Amino acid sequence: DVVGDPALDPLGRLNALLAKSRQAKVETAAEAWALFETMFRPENLVLFHRINVAANAAFSPLLVEIIKQGVADGTFRTFDPEGVADIVMQFGLATHDVIAKAFAGGSDADMDIAIETLERRVRLYEIALDRILGLPDGSIRIGAPGYVRAVMTARRASPSSSVAAAASKARRM
Template sequence: MLAAPGLGALERLNAFFARARAIKVAEAPALRATYDSLFRPENTLLYLRIHAAVNPVIAPVLARILEQGRQEGVFDVPDPLAAAEIVLQLGTTIQAAMGRALAAVGTEDAAGAMAALEARLRFHGLAVERILGLPAGSICFIEPDTVAAVFRRGRRHERGESDTDGGEGDAAHHAAGEGGREPAAGFAAAR
């Protein structure tokens, strides 16, 4: 999709973020154990080192999309590579909210922590729009229930269930989890 001919830059950027979300949901069972360790406060340096290692790989891909948008007059970015690096660096700002959501699993604070994480991710998307000179709502950075889907799949894997076990339910059910206590959180910014 990212390389599909004929796509405008904004469509391509939304496809970039959609692909990142899809990977997070699909890989949730494998990522959950990593997330549980990575997002602990004592592992902040490791988290930042991983970002520092991954960003140079992703930044050129994002920069090509931003350059296309600059040429189309869609994105107001004088330096697409710098803009891409800044957009990716914003991903580090979700670490604390993610850590709180993971730490709240199975507690009364779970739904609130997940809501705070989702709010942080929505604000991240708004910040990206402003960096690129886009009107609010141009980018689909996070979809409803993406965070819930990531945690739901990770939780099912931990219990040895398949992804087809049980019904989908609504967002409130996902936020509360079984017994109204376990959250459906765990989405590290769309990366």
């Protein structure tokens, strides 16, 4: 349980929770592609929203608890832990159009553009979260080197080789 890990301070807990989320996404990426391709179709925007509401209900309380711990011990500086958790969850929603455009285009070039855009966005979201929590830039790790590419190209890879290698790499990060 990352939230209550006494070996970690609140920043370590937050980064561990985000790392656990990254690892799960990389490990299930190949299997999740059928859902992603359906979910990101324009006619399925309501499905995308409903899935995000469910994810928010599961993940947001963990974020709130860790942020509250950080506020209590002075690691984080915010007056609204719930609001910060909402912002983190909104980051995922904000990537919808980039991913949907890559699926709609369908080409390797479209996917490469989406990957480059998402990698920049993840870095931007990390800096934004650092600043919202009163931390130095580079404190929060939403992504990791190769993470976006591993998830976004999992459908092209053979499940036994490339995804396993990406999952192994994500665990080492």
